Amino acid sequence: NAGVTQTPKFRILKIGQSMTLQCTQDMNHNYMYWYRQDPGMGLKLIYYSVGAGITDKGEVPNGYNVSRSTTEDFPLRLELAAPSQTSVYFCASRLTAATNEKLFFGSGTQLSVL
């Protein structure tokens, strides 16, 4: 199993540009999450999904969109990039077994908006 794969690892955007951060998992997990982490801060939840076709807002959804057309994929879309979106982005999927619950994270995307 590859686990959770995030691409790209690094990206520099100009203000106003758009991009999609890709996230794929091969563990057949229903739950998936997008977080952002600013320097010196914890992870803030952007969006989450409890299964294909179902998404919901987290703590900081403004400026982002998501879709979940398949169990495997959960892309995050930035439509009009702003400097405030400079951050490290983590995608995660969740194993929800009763006694073995855990998040599996991708390796992160370092995004800079200049």
Place this chain on the structure above:
Amino acid sequence: RKEVEQDPGPFNVPEGATVAFNCTYSNSASQSFFWYRQDCRKEPKLLMSVYSSGNEDGRFTAQLNRASQYISLLIRDSKLSDSATYLCVVTMEYGNKLVFGAGTILRVKS
């Protein structure tokens, strides 16, 4: 009030010390609780789940106090390799949403 709050630290302790972190949460309906560890802004890794009865894994002990809505992590005999950021995680919205605290920085020095 933030949904999940942690003392940011940093906690600077000598090797061999015992250190404890607390984390408070706002939603009394929260059911699942975890401690994650993060090194140098890499992806977080699960340290341990927190069970109602408390649980121990080697030098690490986690406890839950539902009445006061906090969880704790105790690290005994601290090692240099324990230096990291410790993140508290709480489920919300019927267990669907996972919310992280801002993290507590631990620095263990020789």
